[in-house]
Amino acid sequence: MSLWVDQYRPKSLDGLHYHRGLSQRLKSLAASGDFPHLLFYGPSGAGKKTRIACTLREIFGPGVEKLKIDQRVFLSPSRRKLEINLVQSNYHIEITPSEAGNYDRVVIQEILKEIAQTQQVDLNAKQRFKVVVINEADSLSRDAQAALRRTMEKYMSNMRIILCANSTSRLIAPIKSRCLLMRVAAPDSEEMTSVLLHVAKKENLNMPEEAIEKIVEDSSGNLRKALLVMEALKMQSPNLTGSLSIAKPDWETYCHKVADLIVGEQSPARVMEVRTKFYELLSHCIPPTVILKTVAERVVERVDESLKADIMHWAAFYETRMRIGNKKIFHLEAWAVKVMSLYKHFFFDIDMSSFD
Amino acid sequence: MASNFFNSRSGPKTSVKHTVDPALQPWVEKYRPKTIDDVSAQDHTVAVLRKTLTSTNLPHMLFYGPPGTGKTSTILALARQLFGPDNFKNRVLELNASDERGIAIVREKIKGFARQTPRAQAVASDGKTYPCPPYKIIILDEADSMTQDAQGALRRIMETYARITRFCLVCNYVTRIIEPLASRCSKFRFTPLNPESAASRLTYIAQQEHIDVNKPVIDALINVSNGDLRRAITYLQSASRLSSTSVPPTPILPSDIQEIAGVVPDKIVNDLARTLGIDIDDDMDMDSSMPPKFNFSAIQKKVKGIIREGYSATQVLSQLHDLVVLHPILNSKQKSACALVFAEADKALCDGSDEELWILEIALRVHKAVSS
Numbered sequence: 128m129s130l131w132v133d134q135y136r137p138k139s140l141d142g143l144h145y146h147r148g149l150s151q152r153l154k155s156l157a158a159s160g161d162f163p164h165l166l167f168y169g170p171s172g173a174g175k176k177t178r179i180a181c182t183l184r185e186i187f188g189p190g191v192e193k194l195k196i197d198q199r200v201f202l203s204p205s206r207r208k209l210e211i212n213l214v215q216s217n218y219h220i221e222i223t224p225s226e227a228g229n230y231d232r233v234v235i236q237e238i239l240k241e242i243a244q245t246q247q248v249d250l251n252a253k254q255r256f257k258v259v260v261i262n263e264a265d266s267l268s269r270d271a272q273a274a275l276r277r278t279m280e281k282y283m284s285n286m287r288i289i290l291c292a293n294s295t296s297r298l299i300a301p302i303k304s305r306c307l308l309m310r311v312a313a314p315d316s317e318e319m320t321s322v323l324l325h326v327a328k329k330e331n332l333n334m335p336e337e338a339i340e341k342i343v344e345d346s347s348g349n350l351r352k353a354l355l356v357m358e359a360l361k362m363q364s365p366n367l368t369g370s371l372s373i374a375k376p377d378w379e380t381y382c383h384k385v386a387d388l389i390v391g392e393q394s395p396a397r398v399m400e401v402r403t404k405f406y407e408l409l410s411h412c413i414p415p416t417v418i419l420k421t422v423a424e425r426v427v428e429r430v431d432e433s434l435k436a437d438i439m440h441w442a443a444f445y446e447t448r449m450r451i452g453n454k455k456i457f458h459l460e461a462w463a464v465k466v467m468s469l470y471k472h473f474f475f476d477i478d479m480s481s482f483d
Numbered sequence: 484m485a486s487n488f489f490n491s492r493s494g495p496k497t498s499v500k501h502t503v504d505p506a507l508q509p510w511v512e513k514y515r516p517k518t519i520d521d522v523s524a525q526d527h528t529v530a531v532l533r534k535t536l537t538s539t540n541l542p543h544m545l546f547y548g549p550p551g552t553g554k555t556s557t558i559l560a561l562a563r564q565l566f567g568p569d570n571f572k573n574r575v576l577e578l579n580a581s582d583e584r585g586i587a588i589v590r591e592k593i594k595g596f597a598r599q600t601p602r603a604q605a606v607a608s609d610g611k612t613y614p615c616p617p618y619k620i621i622i623l624d625e626a627d628s629m630t631q632d633a634q635g636a637l638r639r640i641m642e643t644y645a646r647i648t649r650f651c652l653v654c655n656y657v658t659r660i661i662e663p664l665a666s667r668c669s670k671f672r673f674t675p676l677n678p679e680s681a682a683s684r685l686t687y688i689a690q691q692e693h694i695d696v697n698k699p700v701i702d703a704l705i706n707v708s709n710g711d712l713r714r715a716i717t718y719l720q721s722a723s724r725l726s727s728t729s730v731p732p733t734p735i736l737p738s739d740i741q742e743i744a745g746v747v748p749d750k751i752v753n754d755l756a757r758t759l760g761i762d763i764d765d766d767m768d769m770d771s772s773m774p775p776k777f778n779f780s781a782i783q784k785k786v787k788g789i790i791r792e793g794y795s796a797t798q799v800l801s802q803l804h805d806l807v808v809l810h811p812i813l814n815s816k817q818k819s820a821c822a823l824v825f826a827e828a829d830k831a832l833c834d835g836s837d838e839e840l841w842i843l844e845i846a847l848r849v850h851k852a853v854s855s
């Protein structure tokens with residue numbers, strides 16, 4: 128049995144619940160002979176991938192849902208073998224070039240060239256072109272983006288590219304200007320609520336209103352998260368009786384504990400404790416940026432107003448260093464120490480003033 | 484490679500032609516100036532180049548300037564006017580950044596072409612006569628992406644074959660071209676298009692395509708593209724595509740242009756600015772005249788809202804920058820403090836830092852600056 132997030136994923140543009148204007152636009156574009164390259168961007172869980180899948184179906188019909196996954200081997204310039212997973216149908220192919228790390232340019236170039244040289248086999252297909260979906264496009268290297276730039280113009284006759292990214296900040300201008308930008312905002316609370324109610328109804332589930340409200344509030348626009356939480360709630364208490372506590376994911380609770388430790392005491396011993404917890408989180412593959420943000424947001428909830436701005440300043444500062452640097456733990460720890468020092472100074476200064 | 488996706492090629496590789504139906508051609512290509520006189524706004528450059536059409540002499544050239552100002556178009560148009568369609572192929576070599584241009588290529592391909600004696604002039608099949616001067620032209624587009632070594636290797640070639648080959652280097656930043664190369668060229672600076680020229684070119688294209696655009700739409704196009712005509716034309720095409728495919732067709736609105744360009748609506752930027760304590764003079768409700776009290780969570784909430792809407796941090800940064808720098812009331816000290824954080828944020832975002840943390844950082848520091 129599949130998860131609700133998958134089971135109730137809309138399959139067609141008409142089935143999408145929110146951003147109807149956007150769906151309508153995609154529908155008309157799919158029907159026109161003049162389908163451009165597209166760039167979908169927006170926060171995670173806002174429904175970009177679902178929307179892309181629906182668009183493909185609109186263009187090619189149900190055939191695009193017949194997916195197969197296979198592994199391809201590419202050769203890096205230094206003759207190293209790179210194995211990449213490709214998801215494809217007869218009409219499109221999906222790649223996540225960041226899997227190729229530094230060699231993403233090779234993968235992009237090879238795949239695009241090959242596709243540009245193939246023609247649609249299905250003579251009944253509505254469109255002559257094939258589509259290449261590039262996930263996590265904002266992590267493409269500069270090199271790969273430069274390679275993409277020219278290709279996008281050159282092979283327009285039988286290939287279209289759909290880029291999917293969280294933000295457009297890291298894409299070079301020539302790519303942005305060659306695509307039609309499709310912003311997919313996170314659904315607002317009302318829209319989230321209506322999706323949750325829709326799924327609950329299909330499951331014959333009588334969700335209490337407060338529970339839905341709480342789920343929506345907790346998932347800050349991430350619909351995937353909201354659906355997962357709702358399903359977990361159902362598992363916990365199948366007939367939804369008694370007091371429903373909405374469980375946060377383990378790592379989140381854990382991050383909050385770290386924050387509480389930082390605020391609770393500022394000492395070398397505490398630093399060691401915090402560091403162990405950071406290690407623990409990292410070893411569970413929680414992205415370091417997520418750890419830092421979650422802990423920091425919890426810390427600012429618990430400290431005096433005058434400290435909040437500084438704490439977030441250092442979070443931004445150390446997050447940048449963490450990206451460029453190599454050892455994530457160093458920077459997480461540095462931030463924690465910085466915050467402890469700020470916190471201590473704050474009280475120290477107040478104490479001093481009381482001596483005046 | 485056992486995939487049906489790739490095996491579906493029909494016949495040998497070369498059989499697929501990349502000809503684009505003219506109706507589907509990108510407008511930037513379709514409306515690329517055909518002659519140097521079609522090039523808007525670069526009057527000085529065009530005037531000088533026009534003279535070269537009547538003499539047989541042409542210096543090595545270096546075109547520089549921001550993207551979308553007509554550099555590539557100008558050299559291609561000039562070459563076409565000099566040689567005509569029939570001689571173009573064997574007299575002009577065009578290489579850009581997506582072609583391999585390492586030092587090996589410079590030594591082989593570029594040198595190979597440079598040393599050839601120009602072929603005899605073929606009879607023009609279109610019945611026109613072309614000057615067809617006795618040299619070849621090598622166009623190195625986006626030359627600032629060539630390595631120093633490769634540029635160094637060019638130097639000798641440029642000198643040795645000067646009699647039969649002219650070079651035209653095209654780039655955005657003249658400082659990225661090594662001095663010995665730059666000093667061998669006549670330099671032509673391309674400037675961002677002034678609003679009038681851009682407007683008249685856009686209006687011309689709209690007429691040719693039979694689409695209805697009013698002045699506010701043209702203004703919006705010019706506003707978001709900052710003198711880059713390529714961008715303006717692309718946005719116009721996207722907007723017309725969207726409006727003509729909606730049922731029923733809708734007219735193009737300035738807000739469509741902003742959305743296509745990924746611009747954050749003014750209302751949202753103004754709203755953020757107001758939360759940070761910057762006076763905004765617009766027709767908002769009255770209580771906006773009350774200075775809001777500093778409140779961390781109010782700012783944090785605004786920032787989270789922007790992230791949820793999916794706007795990009797660099798875009799927010801650039802719009803907030805314009806708002807602050809041009810603000811009539813903020814003093815220089817406040818503006819300088821803001822400029823500092825804008826610069827830091829730009830660098831951080833280029834390094835791939837987290838967008839939410841940095842918009843928040845910008846917001847908090849701007850707030851601090853304007854309330855001091």
Ligand SMILES: Nc1ncnc2c1ncn2[C@@H]1O[C@H](COP(=O)(O)OP(=O)(O)O)[C@@H](O)[C@H]1O
Nearest residue numbers: 511514515522523550551552553554555556713
């Ligand atoms: N000065 C100009 N006059 C007319 N069209 C222009 C001008 N500058 C740019 N364009 C338009 O923008 C497109 C890109 O111009 P291009 O010459 O490639 O710019 P770049 O300076 O980046 O090489 C052209 O196809 C043309 O349609």
Ligand SMILES: [Mg+2]
Nearest residue numbers: 554555624625
């Ligand atoms: Mg150019």
